[in-house]
Amino acid sequence: MQYFKNIIFIFIFLNSFQALSKNNFNIHPIEVSKNIYVFMGDNNDVNPKNGGAISNTAFIIGTKSILVIDAGPSYLYGSKVIEIIKSYSSLPIRYLVVTHHHPDHSFGLSRFIENGTKIIMAQSEINRYVKYGNRLLKQLKNLIGEDWFIDTKIVAFENENIKFPINVNLGGREIIIELYDQGHSEGDLIVKDLLSKTIFVGDLVFNERAPTIPHANINNWNKYISTIMDSNWDYLVPGHGKLIKEKEELLLTKYWINYIDKIAKKAAKNGMSPAEIFNKGIPEPLLKYKLAKETWIRDLPLLINKYEFE
């Protein structure tokens, strides 16, 4: 009997140890400007090491309340972010802006609802999140393991017919939230902090890494990047990749989306198969982007199909 107890004990010990080591998000916020912090996402594809935390999450502290930008991939991630923010400030986390519906930005949001935080998200993106969320969640669990998604739920919620742009005051700092619809997604939100001249643009801008285009309208997206380049900011926080200080760095996102768009249109016009284009290798100017091959191969057939058959 004693042996039996020991076995059980060892089993529990090992399992709990694994669970802990496996689910731990090792994230630390970096300070962009006074009272503005960013958790940098792992600049990789979703994998069992990063637990899906591949995009950037940020928070802004005012004198009265706190605003968070993007919820991360899961309930556990959301919990970790809330826990860390509480160690920085005891003010209430009043707002969460979800820039768009992609799982790496939205799946942590139920944790914020529990926290009493108000969720700000474009209606089109709430619809997509609710409609596709459970299937995508299941796929993600298959991909990197159930454990990363313990307690992660897709919840329906109201946005009370928000008409963008909206202004939010966190106490001592004014925040503007703008909608850029039918660009990178059906409804991307941009957050501007006027005090520090910091702009949070979600996946309208990717830094270093190849932008993903499955829900994109390339024309609009292109215009939006120009608009962002022309607006007044000192710091730009992209959806993925490092902080940006020079507006020329936005040209990288532009270059990729225009390049892939041009190739896809040409292929659709000539009836080419993606297999024939892939056979030529990744175009040289795209090789400098992180995840170039994966993104090229994943997105090009989708775009060709869109231009050829829709």
Added chain:
Amino acid sequence: MFKVFLFIMLILYSKFAYSGPFSDFKAGAGLSEELSSSPTERRNKPNSESIVQSRDALDSQNSEMWNDLQNELLGKNAKVFFVADVKIIMQDYIEEAHKVPLIVAIPKRLHNFNKLILLIENNPIQQVISLKPYRSIEAIGMNVRLEDDSPIRVAILDKDGNWNIGSKMVFVASAGGCSTPACDPAIEVCEPGIVGKIAVKEYEREAGAQRIKLKITHPMETGFVVDTDGEIIPEYFIKNIHVDDIDGPIADITTFAALSSDPVLLLDLSEKGQSVRVHVMDSHGLEFFSYKKDISM
């Protein structure tokens, strides 16, 4: 003492449990247990060892699967030749296994072939298509599902009754193209469309030649996918695609669920067809036409 032994055993066990499925090529393996238990576990990229093994697997002598396939599909006494001039154009390393585009480039000497069969050895559904042509065809393209790393074979029956086999080895990063729902989290294309919508596109090629592309919206269910409620989605796929024009038939294609959902087929004809039409029949007996069917015909 016993306790220490158990402890070591448990640590070993946990190590094994954590090593994850390794993508060493399994020549002739069916759906292995580890794959069916965690079909989309991310695997390692092919290493030098697995590439050597895969090269060996392309040699039909080393494939457990090939002989059975040959007997079953090409006939027991088929005259079979492994040739280098029949090319399968596709990626070596596949990230997304639900929709993998490929093209079979047919050499000139075989443009007037009698039959073409495309096979994926390590798929639960191995045969993808079997095509009988009525005209000269120079290339055939399609999107396929891949369950695992596998040799891909195309068998072309020539006028002399010989089977010409072209081969290609491909690696799959995330297994389960046949057994997991086609709803990749990154691309999120999971909305089932209207069944049986057909689009036919014709493209001019050099010297009067033509490319025909057709897309048919259809779920092409494999019967190996479990839905969100844990129920198996029954197989449901297109069984036959008949392509013709005003001069008569162009190709008659028997199809299987190893073709991707919303299949796209590509045919390169040596001579331009006139007003190409498509007639499709699926496994529920439903028929779809790219044209208005004339009842009197």
